[in-house]
Amino acid sequence: MKTSGNIITAAVLAAFALLGVMVVIGHQSRQRLVEQNLQLQERLEELTMEEKRSAVMQRVNAQMEEIANEERRISDEQREEAIEQKTVADEMRRKAEAERQNALVAEQRALEASEVAQSQRRIAEQQRSEAEQSKRVADTLTYISLARTLGQAAITQFKAGNNEIADLLTQTACLFTTRYHGDIYYPTVYQALATASQNETVWNKHKGSITDIAFSDNKSAYMVTCSTYGEIIKHTHYAGNQLTSETLVSNPHYDFRDIFIDRTANVIYALSRSGHLIVIDPDKKVHVITVNIQNLKELDNTGRQFIIFGEEGMALLDTEKLAIVEEKKLPFQIECASRSNNYPIIFDRQGRMHIVKSFSNIITSPVPFKGQVTSYTESKDLTAFGMSDGSINIINSKGQKTRLVGHLSRISKVKADGYRLYSSSYDGTLNLWLTNSAKIAPMPLFTTKGWIINFTFDLQMHFVWSGDQKGNLTRALISVPEMQKRLQTKLKRNMTHEEWNYYIGRNVPYEKVMK
Numbered sequence: 001m002k003t004s005g006n007i008i009t010a011a012v013l014a015a016f017a018l019l020g021v022m023v024v025i026g027h028q029s030r031q032r033l034v035e036q037n038l039q040l041q042e043r044l045e046e047l048t049m050e051e052k053r054s055a056v057m058q059r060v061n062a063q064m065e066e067i068a069n070e071e072r073r074i075s076d077e078q079r080e081e082a083i084e085q086k087t088v089a090d091e092m093r094r095k096a097e098a099e100r101q102n103a104l105v106a107e108q109r110a111l112e113a114s115e116v117a118q119s120q121r122r123i124a125e126q127q128r129s130e131a132e133q134s135k136r137v138a139d140t141l142t143y144i145s146l147a148r149t150l151g152q153a154a155i156t157q158f159k160a161g162n163n164e165i166a167d168l169l170t171q172t173a174c175l176f177t178t179r180y181h182g183d184i185y186y187p188t189v190y191q192a193l194a195t196a197s198q199n200e201t202v203w204n205k206h207k208g209s210i211t212d213i214a215f216s217d218n219k220s221a222y223m224v225t226c227s228t229y230g231e232i233i234k235h236t237h238y239a240g241n242q243l244t245s246e247t248l249v250s251n252p253h254y255d256f257r258d259i260f261i262d263r264t265a266n267v268i269y270a271l272s273r274s275g276h277l278i279v280i281d282p283d284k285k286v287h288v289i290t291v292n293i294q295n296l297k298e299l300d301n302t303g304r305q306f307i308i309f310g311e312e313g314m315a316l317l318d319t320e321k322l323a324i325v326e327e328k329k330l331p332f333q334i335e336c337a338s339r340s341n342n343y344p345i346i347f348d349r350q351g352r353m354h355i356v357k358s359f360s361n362i363i364t365s366p367v368p369f370k371g372q373v374t375s376y377t378e379s380k381d382l383t384a385f386g387m388s389d390g391s392i393n394i395i396n397s398k399g400q401k402t403r404l405v406g407h408l409s410r411i412s413k414v415k416a417d418g419y420r421l422y423s424s425s426y427d428g429t430l431n432l433w434l435t436n437s438a439k440i441a442p443m444p445l446f447t448t449k450g451w452i453i454n455f456t457f458d459l460q461m462h463f464v465w466s467g468d469q470k471g472n473l474t475r476a477l478i479s480v481p482e483m484q485k486r487l488q489t490k491l492k493r494n495m496t497h498e499e500w501n502y503y504i505g506r507n508v509p510y511e512k513v514m515k
Contacts, residue, residue: 140180146504147176151188153503158195168495169503170196171487171513184480185420185434187443197486199477200446203243206231210467211256213456217263223458224261225467226270230254232278243473248280258299260306262319271299271308279322291315292327298337300344300356307344307356309337316359326359338376347373368401369393375423379416382435384423386411392423394435406431406442412453422464424452430466430476446476488515 150173157166170192177184184190208229215223222236230251237244248268255273262269268280273296279287293310300307305325306317313329332348339345344356349372355363367373367385371393375386385393390407392414407425415422421433423442428450431442448468455466462479477483494512495503 140182143176143180144182146508147173147180147182148186148188150176150503151186151190151192154192155188155195158192164492165499165503166192167196167487167490168493168499168513171491172495172504172511174484174487175511175513183434185432185443187434187441190432190480191443193480193483193487194445194477196490197477197483199483199486201241201475202448203473203475204471205233205235205243205245205473206467206471208471209451209453209469210471210473212259212454213465213467213473214259214261214268215456215459216261216266218459220263220266223465224248224259224268224270225473226256226259227467227471228255228257228273229471230256230272232256232259232268232270232280248284249278249286254278257297260299260301262301267319269299269306271296273297275310277308277317287322289317289322289324291324293329297334298346300337300339302344307359309334309344309346314356314359328359335372336374336376340376340378345376347376368395369403375411375414377414377416377421379418381419382416382421384414384416384421386414386423390425390427392421392433394421396435402435402440404433404440404442406433412451413455415455415457417457417461422455424455424466426451426469428452428468430455430464432478445478446474448472448474 150169154166154169154173157163157169173189174184174193176182177186177189182189184193206225206227206229208227208231210225210227213223213225222234224232224234226232230249230253231247232249234246234248235243236246249270253274254270254276256270256278257273258271260269261267266282268278270278270280272278275291275293275296277289277291277296277299279289281287291308291310293308293313293315295311296308297311298309300309304319306319308315308317308324311333313327315324315328316326317323318325332350332352334346335349337344337346340355346354346356347367348354351367351370351372352364353367353373353376355365357363369385369387371391372388373385374388377384381397383395387393388410390405390409390411392404392407392411394402394404396402404421407423407429408427410426412424412426414424419434419436421435422430422445423433424430428448429442430445430447430452432445433440433442445464448466448470450469450472452466452468455464457464457478460479462477462482463475464478466474466476468474477486491514494514495510497510500508500510
Protein backbone atom coordinates (compact mmCIF):
# COMPACT_ATOMS: atom_id res chain seq x y z
CA MET A 1 0.00 0.00 0.00
CA LYS A 2 2.73 2.22 0.97
CA THR A 3 4.37 1.56 -2.30
CA SER A 4 1.22 2.40 -4.13
CA GLY A 5 0.89 5.59 -2.21
CA ASN A 6 4.36 6.43 -3.12
CA ILE A 7 3.56 5.78 -6.67
CA ILE A 8 0.50 7.98 -6.48
CA THR A 9 2.41 10.59 -4.72
CA ALA A 10 5.06 10.36 -7.26
CA ALA A 11 2.49 10.45 -9.98
CA VAL A 12 0.85 13.47 -8.39
CA LEU A 13 4.14 15.09 -8.00
CA ALA A 14 4.98 14.22 -11.52
CA ALA A 15 1.60 15.59 -12.60
CA PHE A 16 2.22 18.78 -10.67
CA ALA A 17 5.63 18.93 -12.07
CA LEU A 18 4.25 18.40 -15.51
CA LEU A 19 1.59 20.93 -14.84
CA GLY A 20 4.17 23.33 -13.62
CA VAL A 21 6.20 22.66 -16.65
CA MET A 22 3.19 23.10 -18.80
CA VAL A 23 2.28 26.26 -16.94
CA VAL A 24 5.79 27.49 -17.48
CA ILE A 25 5.70 26.42 -21.06
CA GLY A 26 2.29 28.00 -21.49
CA HIS A 27 3.49 31.16 -19.88
CA GLN A 28 6.46 31.17 -22.09
CA SER A 29 4.26 30.52 -25.11
CA ARG A 30 1.94 33.30 -24.10
CA GLN A 31 4.93 35.56 -23.69
CA ARG A 32 6.09 34.58 -27.09
CA LEU A 33 2.63 35.19 -28.52
CA VAL A 34 2.56 38.58 -26.86
CA GLU A 35 5.91 39.36 -28.26
CA GLN A 36 4.83 38.10 -31.64
CA ASN A 37 1.68 40.18 -31.43
CA LEU A 38 3.74 43.16 -30.56
CA GLN A 39 6.06 42.39 -33.42
CA LEU A 40 3.10 41.89 -35.72
CA GLN A 41 1.59 45.13 -34.59
CA GLU A 42 4.88 46.92 -35.15
CA ARG A 43 5.18 45.25 -38.51
CA LEU A 44 1.60 46.15 -39.26
CA GLU A 45 2.28 49.69 -38.28
CA GLU A 46 5.38 49.63 -40.44
CA LEU A 47 3.45 48.15 -43.33
CA THR A 48 0.75 50.70 -42.76
CA MET A 49 3.34 53.47 -42.83
CA GLU A 50 4.99 51.92 -45.87
CA GLU A 51 1.59 51.67 -47.51
CA LYS A 52 0.92 55.25 -46.68
CA ARG A 53 4.36 56.20 -47.97
CA SER A 54 3.81 54.05 -51.00
CA ALA A 55 0.51 55.74 -51.59
CA VAL A 56 2.20 59.12 -51.17
CA MET A 57 5.01 58.01 -53.44
CA GLN A 58 2.50 56.77 -55.94
CA ARG A 59 0.73 60.09 -55.82
CA VAL A 60 4.08 61.89 -56.03
CA ASN A 61 5.15 59.57 -58.85
CA ALA A 62 1.87 60.18 -60.55
CA GLN A 63 2.35 63.91 -60.16
CA MET A 64 5.97 63.61 -61.28
CA GLU A 65 4.86 61.52 -64.22
CA GLU A 66 2.22 64.08 -65.01
CA ILE A 67 4.85 66.86 -64.71
CA ALA A 68 7.27 64.82 -66.82
CA ASN A 69 4.58 64.22 -69.38
CA GLU A 70 3.81 67.93 -69.37
CA GLU A 71 7.48 68.74 -69.69
CA ARG A 72 7.84 66.16 -72.44
CA ARG A 73 4.89 67.70 -74.20
CA ILE A 74 6.39 71.15 -73.78
CA SER A 75 9.78 69.79 -74.84
CA ASP A 76 8.20 68.20 -77.87
CA GLU A 77 6.50 71.47 -78.68
CA GLN A 78 9.78 73.37 -78.16
CA ARG A 79 11.63 70.80 -80.26
CA GLU A 80 9.09 71.11 -83.00
CA GLU A 81 9.29 74.88 -82.68
CA ALA A 82 13.11 74.70 -82.67
CA ILE A 83 12.98 72.49 -85.75
CA GLU A 84 10.71 74.99 -87.40
CA GLN A 85 12.96 77.84 -86.29
CA LYS A 86 16.02 75.92 -87.51
CA THR A 87 14.28 75.33 -90.80
CA VAL A 88 13.46 79.02 -90.98
CA ALA A 89 17.02 79.90 -89.88
CA ASP A 90 18.49 77.51 -92.46
CA GLU A 91 16.34 79.08 -95.11
CA MET A 92 17.32 82.54 -94.00
CA ARG A 93 20.97 81.49 -93.87
CA ARG A 94 20.67 80.01 -97.34
CA LYS A 95 19.09 83.21 -98.58
CA ALA A 96 21.75 85.24 -96.72
CA GLU A 97 24.51 83.10 -98.25
CA ALA A 98 22.97 83.51 -101.66
CA GLU A 99 22.70 87.26 -101.09
CA ARG A 100 26.32 87.29 -99.82
CA GLN A 101 27.46 85.42 -102.91
CA ASN A 102 25.50 87.87 -105.02
CA ALA A 103 27.09 90.72 -103.06
CA LEU A 104 30.56 89.22 -103.57
CA VAL A 105 29.87 88.85 -107.27
CA ALA A 106 28.61 92.43 -107.34
CA GLU A 107 31.62 93.59 -105.34
CA GLN A 108 33.99 91.72 -107.66
CA ARG A 109 32.27 93.27 -110.64
CA ALA A 110 32.49 96.64 -108.94
CA LEU A 111 36.21 96.09 -108.25
CA GLU A 112 36.75 95.02 -111.83
CA ALA A 113 34.84 98.04 -113.00
CA SER A 114 36.87 100.20 -110.58
CA GLU A 115 40.11 98.69 -111.84
CA VAL A 116 39.03 99.30 -115.40
CA ALA A 117 38.12 102.86 -114.46
CA GLN A 118 41.43 103.35 -112.62
CA SER A 119 43.31 101.81 -115.52
CA GLN A 120 41.54 104.14 -117.91
CA ARG A 121 42.24 107.04 -115.56
CA ARG A 122 45.89 106.05 -115.36
CA ILE A 123 46.05 105.78 -119.11
CA ALA A 124 44.38 109.16 -119.38
CA GLU A 125 46.76 110.65 -116.79
CA GLN A 126 49.72 109.04 -118.54
CA GLN A 127 48.55 110.40 -121.85
CA ARG A 128 48.03 113.80 -120.29
CA SER A 129 51.45 113.59 -118.60
CA GLU A 130 53.04 112.54 -121.87
CA ALA A 131 51.25 115.35 -123.64
CA GLU A 132 52.40 117.82 -120.99
CA GLN A 133 55.91 116.37 -121.13
CA SER A 134 55.88 116.58 -124.89
CA LYS A 135 54.75 120.18 -124.62
CA ARG A 136 57.42 120.91 -122.04
CA VAL A 137 60.04 119.23 -124.22
CA ALA A 138 58.79 121.14 -127.22
CA ASP A 139 58.78 124.38 -125.23
CA THR A 140 62.22 123.58 -123.83
CA LEU A 141 63.66 122.85 -127.24
CA THR A 142 61.94 125.90 -128.68
CA TYR A 143 63.21 128.26 -125.98
CA ILE A 144 66.71 126.77 -125.89
CA SER A 145 66.91 127.07 -129.66
CA LEU A 146 65.57 130.62 -129.40
CA ALA A 147 68.19 131.43 -126.73
CA ARG A 148 71.00 130.21 -128.98
CA THR A 149 69.62 132.23 -131.88
CA LEU A 150 69.41 135.32 -129.65
CA GLY A 151 73.02 134.75 -128.59
CA GLN A 152 74.09 134.76 -132.22
CA ALA A 153 72.00 137.87 -132.85
CA ALA A 154 73.66 139.54 -129.85
CA ILE A 155 77.14 138.76 -131.23
CA THR A 156 76.11 140.28 -134.57
CA GLN A 157 74.81 143.41 -132.82
CA PHE A 158 78.04 143.72 -130.81
CA LYS A 159 80.06 143.61 -134.01
CA ALA A 160 77.79 146.27 -135.49
CA GLY A 161 78.32 148.48 -132.43
CA ASN A 162 74.72 148.25 -131.17
CA ASN A 163 75.76 147.35 -127.65
CA GLU A 164 72.51 148.29 -125.87
CA ILE A 165 70.27 145.96 -127.86
CA ALA A 166 73.07 143.36 -127.85
CA ASP A 167 73.09 143.43 -124.03
CA LEU A 168 69.29 142.99 -123.94
CA LEU A 169 69.45 140.08 -126.38
CA THR A 170 72.24 138.47 -124.32
CA GLN A 171 70.25 138.85 -121.11
CA THR A 172 67.19 137.26 -122.73
CA ALA A 173 69.29 134.43 -124.13
CA CYS A 174 70.71 133.73 -120.65
CA LEU A 175 67.23 133.95 -119.11
CA PHE A 176 65.72 131.36 -121.47
CA THR A 177 68.79 129.09 -121.25
CA THR A 178 68.75 129.06 -117.45
CA ARG A 179 64.97 128.70 -117.14
CA TYR A 180 64.82 125.72 -119.49
CA HIS A 181 67.98 124.06 -118.16
CA GLY A 182 70.03 124.57 -121.28
CA ASP A 183 73.82 124.71 -121.37
CA ILE A 184 74.93 128.26 -120.62
CA TYR A 185 78.31 127.32 -122.10
CA TYR A 186 76.79 126.79 -125.53
CA PRO A 187 79.12 128.80 -127.83
CA THR A 188 76.74 131.51 -129.02
CA VAL A 189 75.24 132.09 -125.56
CA TYR A 190 78.56 132.00 -123.70
CA GLN A 191 80.38 134.16 -126.25
CA ALA A 192 77.59 136.73 -126.20
CA LEU A 193 77.71 136.75 -122.39
CA ALA A 194 81.50 137.06 -122.38
CA THR A 195 81.37 139.94 -124.83
CA ALA A 196 78.58 141.71 -122.95
CA SER A 197 80.42 141.44 -119.62
CA GLN A 198 83.56 143.05 -121.11
CA ASN A 199 85.63 140.25 -119.69
CA GLU A 200 89.17 140.99 -120.91
CA THR A 201 91.83 143.20 -119.28
CA VAL A 202 95.51 143.40 -120.32
CA TRP A 203 98.54 144.74 -118.38
CA ASN A 204 102.11 144.92 -119.66
CA LYS A 205 104.29 144.17 -116.64
CA HIS A 206 107.28 142.17 -117.86
CA LYS A 207 110.17 142.76 -120.25
CA GLY A 208 110.44 139.07 -121.09
CA SER A 209 107.90 136.36 -121.91
CA ILE A 210 105.64 135.51 -118.96
CA THR A 211 106.20 131.81 -118.39
CA ASP A 212 104.16 131.08 -115.25
CA ILE A 213 101.59 132.49 -112.82
CA ALA A 214 100.88 131.35 -109.25
CA PHE A 215 98.33 132.40 -106.61
CA SER A 216 98.70 132.51 -102.84
CA ASP A 217 95.84 131.62 -100.51
CA ASN A 218 92.80 133.84 -99.96
CA LYS A 219 94.22 135.25 -96.73
CA SER A 220 97.47 136.49 -98.28
CA ALA A 221 95.68 137.43 -101.49
CA TYR A 222 98.52 137.94 -103.91
CA MET A 223 99.87 136.37 -107.08
CA VAL A 224 103.32 136.17 -108.60
CA THR A 225 104.47 136.03 -112.20
CA CYS A 226 107.86 135.18 -113.66
CA SER A 227 109.49 135.77 -117.02
CA THR A 228 112.34 134.66 -119.28
CA TYR A 229 114.08 137.98 -118.51
CA GLY A 230 114.73 136.95 -114.92
CA GLU A 231 111.78 138.82 -113.38
CA ILE A 232 109.64 137.80 -110.44
CA ILE A 233 106.82 140.26 -109.79
CA LYS A 234 104.31 140.16 -106.93
CA HIS A 235 100.81 141.56 -107.57
CA THR A 236 98.76 142.40 -104.49
CA HIS A 237 95.75 144.24 -105.88
CA TYR A 238 93.96 143.31 -109.08
CA ALA A 239 90.40 144.56 -108.65
CA GLY A 240 88.77 146.25 -111.61
CA ASN A 241 91.41 147.48 -114.07
CA GLN A 242 94.00 148.23 -111.39
CA LEU A 243 97.00 146.01 -110.76
CA THR A 244 99.41 146.90 -107.95
CA SER A 245 102.76 145.22 -108.59
CA GLU A 246 106.12 144.88 -106.83
CA THR A 247 109.28 143.47 -108.41
CA LEU A 248 110.92 140.87 -106.14
CA VAL A 249 113.71 139.76 -108.50
CA SER A 250 115.00 141.31 -111.71
CA ASN A 251 118.14 139.65 -113.08
CA PRO A 252 118.47 138.93 -116.82
CA HIS A 253 120.96 136.13 -116.05
CA TYR A 254 117.99 134.06 -114.92
CA ASP A 255 115.47 132.54 -117.30
CA PHE A 256 112.47 131.58 -115.16
CA ARG A 257 110.24 128.77 -116.44
CA ASP A 258 108.19 127.69 -113.41
CA ILE A 259 107.03 129.28 -110.17
CA PHE A 260 105.35 127.86 -107.07
CA ILE A 261 103.99 129.34 -103.81
CA ASP A 262 104.08 127.25 -100.64
CA ARG A 263 100.88 128.65 -99.14
CA THR A 264 101.56 127.17 -95.72
CA ALA A 265 105.01 128.71 -95.28
CA ASN A 266 104.33 131.68 -97.59
CA VAL A 267 107.52 130.90 -99.51
CA ILE A 268 108.01 131.49 -103.26
CA TYR A 269 110.03 129.06 -105.42
CA ALA A 270 111.08 130.05 -108.96
CA LEU A 271 112.95 127.71 -111.30
CA SER A 272 115.42 129.15 -113.82
CA ARG A 273 116.48 127.33 -116.98
CA SER A 274 120.03 128.44 -116.16
CA GLY A 275 120.26 125.80 -113.40
CA HIS A 276 119.16 127.86 -110.42
CA LEU A 277 116.30 127.65 -107.97
CA ILE A 278 115.36 130.98 -106.40
CA VAL A 279 113.67 130.84 -102.99
CA ILE A 280 112.02 133.96 -101.54
CA ASP A 281 111.05 133.74 -97.88
CA PRO A 282 108.22 135.73 -96.19
CA ASP A 283 110.70 138.54 -95.38
CA LYS A 284 111.51 138.81 -99.13
CA LYS A 285 115.00 137.45 -98.57
CA VAL A 286 116.28 135.71 -101.70
CA HIS A 287 118.11 132.35 -101.56
CA VAL A 288 119.82 130.88 -104.64
CA ILE A 289 120.25 127.09 -104.97
CA THR A 290 122.32 125.63 -107.79
CA VAL A 291 121.00 122.52 -109.55
CA ASN A 292 123.41 120.45 -111.67
CA ILE A 293 120.78 119.52 -114.24
CA GLN A 294 120.78 121.19 -117.65
CA ASN A 295 117.89 123.30 -118.94
CA LEU A 296 115.54 123.20 -115.95
CA LYS A 297 111.88 123.09 -116.93
CA GLU A 298 109.38 122.06 -114.22
CA LEU A 299 109.04 122.10 -110.44
CA ASP A 300 106.79 119.48 -108.83
CA ASN A 301 105.66 119.78 -105.22
CA THR A 302 105.54 116.40 -103.45
CA GLY A 303 105.23 117.62 -99.85
CA ARG A 304 108.35 118.58 -97.90
CA GLN A 305 110.40 117.59 -100.96
CA PHE A 306 110.28 118.96 -104.51
CA ILE A 307 111.23 117.14 -107.69
CA ILE A 308 112.95 119.42 -110.18
CA PHE A 309 112.90 118.34 -113.83
CA GLY A 310 115.38 119.41 -116.46
CA GLU A 311 115.64 118.31 -120.05
CA GLU A 312 118.09 115.50 -119.22
CA GLY A 313 117.45 114.60 -115.59
CA MET A 314 115.85 115.41 -112.29
CA ALA A 315 116.83 116.51 -108.79
CA LEU A 316 115.33 116.18 -105.33
CA LEU A 317 115.04 119.27 -103.14
CA ASP A 318 114.68 119.17 -99.36
CA THR A 319 112.59 122.26 -98.57
CA GLU A 320 113.53 122.29 -94.87
CA LYS A 321 117.28 122.21 -95.55
CA LEU A 322 116.93 124.21 -98.78
CA ALA A 323 119.38 121.84 -100.38
CA ILE A 324 119.53 119.40 -103.28
CA VAL A 325 119.75 115.94 -101.69
CA GLU A 326 119.80 113.79 -104.83
CA GLU A 327 120.25 114.18 -108.57
CA LYS A 328 119.57 111.71 -111.36
CA LYS A 329 120.37 111.75 -115.06
CA LEU A 330 117.69 110.24 -117.30
CA PRO A 331 118.26 108.23 -120.49
CA PHE A 332 115.90 110.47 -122.46
CA GLN A 333 115.10 114.12 -122.97
CA ILE A 334 112.07 115.59 -121.18
CA GLU A 335 109.69 117.70 -123.24
CA CYS A 336 107.12 118.57 -120.55
CA ALA A 337 105.90 117.52 -117.12
CA SER A 338 102.56 117.48 -115.34
CA ARG A 339 100.67 115.35 -112.79
CA SER A 340 98.61 112.17 -113.16
CA ASN A 341 96.71 110.54 -110.28
CA ASN A 342 98.71 112.65 -107.80
CA TYR A 343 102.04 111.50 -109.26
CA PRO A 344 104.42 113.51 -111.46
CA ILE A 345 104.26 112.48 -115.10
CA ILE A 346 106.86 113.42 -117.70
CA PHE A 347 106.80 113.12 -121.48
CA ASP A 348 109.98 112.53 -123.48
CA ARG A 349 110.74 113.32 -127.09
CA GLN A 350 110.52 109.67 -128.17
CA GLY A 351 106.75 109.28 -127.73
CA ARG A 352 106.79 107.85 -124.21
CA MET A 353 105.40 108.95 -120.88
CA HIS A 354 106.86 108.20 -117.46
CA ILE A 355 104.99 108.20 -114.13
CA VAL A 356 107.35 109.06 -111.27
CA LYS A 357 106.13 106.93 -108.34
CA SER A 358 109.23 107.90 -106.40
CA PHE A 359 112.68 109.25 -107.18
CA SER A 360 113.87 105.70 -107.82
CA ASN A 361 110.66 104.20 -109.26
CA ILE A 362 109.63 105.42 -112.71
CA ILE A 363 107.01 103.53 -114.75
CA THR A 364 107.31 103.96 -118.53
CA SER A 365 104.62 103.41 -121.18
CA PRO A 366 103.98 104.64 -124.73
CA VAL A 367 101.84 107.69 -125.35
CA PRO A 368 98.47 106.51 -126.78
CA PHE A 369 98.74 109.01 -129.65
CA LYS A 370 101.28 109.74 -132.34
CA GLY A 371 103.18 113.00 -132.17
CA GLN A 372 104.99 115.10 -129.59
CA VAL A 373 103.12 115.84 -126.35
CA THR A 374 103.76 119.40 -125.16
CA SER A 375 101.13 119.66 -122.40
CA TYR A 376 98.96 117.32 -120.35
CA THR A 377 95.94 117.55 -118.04
CA GLU A 378 93.26 115.28 -116.57
CA SER A 379 89.98 115.44 -114.65
CA LYS A 380 87.29 112.93 -113.69
CA ASP A 381 85.69 113.47 -117.12
CA LEU A 382 88.65 113.50 -119.49
CA THR A 383 92.38 113.18 -120.14
CA ALA A 384 93.92 115.59 -122.64
CA PHE A 385 97.24 115.61 -124.50
CA GLY A 386 98.27 118.92 -126.11
CA MET A 387 100.45 118.28 -129.15
CA SER A 388 103.25 120.17 -130.91
CA ASP A 389 101.23 120.42 -134.16
CA GLY A 390 98.41 122.37 -132.43
CA SER A 391 96.00 119.47 -132.08
CA ILE A 392 94.63 118.11 -128.80
CA ASN A 393 93.92 114.43 -128.22
CA ILE A 394 91.38 113.61 -125.52
CA ILE A 395 90.13 110.42 -123.87
CA ASN A 396 86.76 110.73 -122.14
CA SER A 397 85.59 108.82 -119.07
CA LYS A 398 84.24 106.04 -121.33
CA GLY A 399 87.62 105.54 -122.97
CA GLN A 400 86.58 107.15 -126.28
CA LYS A 401 89.35 109.00 -128.10
CA THR A 402 88.84 112.26 -130.00
CA ARG A 403 91.25 114.56 -131.83
CA LEU A 404 90.46 118.26 -131.50
CA VAL A 405 91.64 120.71 -134.14
CA GLY A 406 91.37 124.45 -133.58
CA HIS A 407 94.82 125.89 -132.87
CA LEU A 408 97.30 126.80 -135.56
CA SER A 409 100.52 126.01 -133.70
CA ARG A 410 102.08 124.33 -130.67
CA ILE A 411 99.87 123.82 -127.62
CA SER A 412 101.53 125.54 -124.67
CA LYS A 413 99.09 124.39 -121.99
CA VAL A 414 95.85 122.45 -121.47
CA LYS A 415 93.77 122.54 -118.28
CA ALA A 416 90.56 120.62 -117.52
CA ASP A 417 87.62 121.66 -115.36
CA GLY A 418 85.23 118.69 -115.46
CA TYR A 419 84.17 118.27 -119.08
CA ARG A 420 85.34 121.80 -119.96
CA LEU A 421 88.82 121.97 -121.46
CA TYR A 422 90.88 125.16 -121.74
CA SER A 423 93.86 125.35 -124.10
CA SER A 424 96.47 127.94 -125.06
CA SER A 425 98.76 127.99 -128.04
CA TYR A 426 101.61 129.86 -129.64
CA ASP A 427 98.97 131.10 -132.10
CA GLY A 428 97.97 133.60 -129.38
CA THR A 429 94.53 132.11 -128.71
CA LEU A 430 92.99 130.82 -125.50
CA ASN A 431 90.17 128.41 -126.35
CA LEU A 432 87.39 126.72 -124.39
CA TRP A 433 86.19 123.28 -125.52
CA LEU A 434 82.95 121.67 -124.35
CA THR A 435 83.97 118.03 -124.61
CA ASN A 436 80.50 116.69 -123.76
CA SER A 437 79.05 118.16 -126.96
CA ALA A 438 78.14 116.01 -129.94
CA LYS A 439 80.36 118.20 -132.08
CA ILE A 440 83.32 119.62 -130.15
CA ALA A 441 84.39 122.98 -131.54
CA PRO A 442 86.77 125.60 -130.11
CA MET A 443 85.30 128.66 -128.42
CA PRO A 444 87.90 131.49 -128.41
CA LEU A 445 87.94 133.32 -125.07
CA PHE A 446 90.46 135.91 -126.24
CA THR A 447 93.31 136.38 -128.69
CA THR A 448 96.64 138.16 -128.21
CA LYS A 449 99.24 139.29 -130.70
CA GLY A 450 101.95 137.11 -129.16
CA TRP A 451 102.49 133.52 -128.13
CA ILE A 452 100.53 132.51 -125.05
CA ILE A 453 103.12 130.70 -122.93
CA ASN A 454 101.02 129.81 -119.88
CA PHE A 455 97.69 130.39 -118.15
CA THR A 456 95.98 129.51 -114.88
CA PHE A 457 92.81 130.22 -112.86
CA ASP A 458 92.40 132.25 -109.71
CA LEU A 459 91.33 130.42 -106.56
CA GLN A 460 87.63 131.28 -106.99
CA MET A 461 87.64 130.19 -110.65
CA HIS A 462 86.30 133.62 -111.59
CA PHE A 463 89.11 134.56 -113.97
CA VAL A 464 91.65 132.92 -116.22
CA TRP A 465 95.05 134.64 -116.27
CA SER A 466 97.53 134.20 -119.11
CA GLY A 467 101.03 135.40 -119.93
CA ASP A 468 102.31 135.88 -123.43
CA GLN A 469 105.59 136.25 -125.29
CA LYS A 470 105.51 140.07 -125.14
CA GLY A 471 105.22 140.26 -121.36
CA ASN A 472 101.49 140.96 -121.34
CA LEU A 473 99.41 139.68 -118.46
CA THR A 474 95.81 139.09 -119.59
CA ARG A 475 92.83 138.48 -117.33
CA ALA A 476 89.54 137.18 -118.71
CA LEU A 477 86.34 136.60 -116.76
CA ILE A 478 85.12 133.01 -117.09
CA SER A 479 82.61 132.72 -114.23
CA VAL A 480 79.09 132.72 -115.64
CA PRO A 481 77.47 134.08 -112.42
CA GLU A 482 79.98 136.94 -112.36
CA MET A 483 79.38 137.65 -116.05
CA GLN A 484 75.64 137.77 -115.45
CA LYS A 485 76.12 140.18 -112.53
CA ARG A 486 78.18 142.48 -114.72
CA LEU A 487 75.65 142.30 -117.53
CA GLN A 488 72.78 143.07 -115.16
CA THR A 489 74.53 146.23 -113.93
CA LYS A 490 74.94 147.40 -117.53
CA LEU A 491 71.26 147.18 -118.43
CA LYS A 492 69.49 150.55 -118.40
CA ARG A 493 66.09 149.52 -119.71
CA ASN A 494 63.87 146.65 -120.86
CA MET A 495 63.03 145.86 -124.44
CA THR A 496 60.16 147.70 -125.98
CA HIS A 497 57.23 145.63 -127.23
CA GLU A 498 58.28 146.44 -130.79
CA GLU A 499 61.84 145.20 -130.15
CA TRP A 500 60.49 142.09 -128.45
CA ASN A 501 58.20 141.28 -131.36
CA TYR A 502 61.00 141.88 -133.86
CA TYR A 503 63.84 139.92 -132.24
CA ILE A 504 61.95 137.32 -130.23
CA GLY A 505 58.52 137.00 -131.79
CA ARG A 506 54.87 137.76 -131.13
CA ASN A 507 54.18 134.16 -130.05
CA VAL A 508 56.49 134.49 -127.03
CA PRO A 509 54.91 136.36 -124.10
CA TYR A 510 56.60 139.66 -123.39
CA GLU A 511 58.86 139.80 -120.31
CA LYS A 512 60.94 142.38 -118.52
CA VAL A 513 64.52 141.13 -118.40
CA MET A 514 66.01 143.88 -116.25
CA LYS A 515 65.68 143.15 -112.53
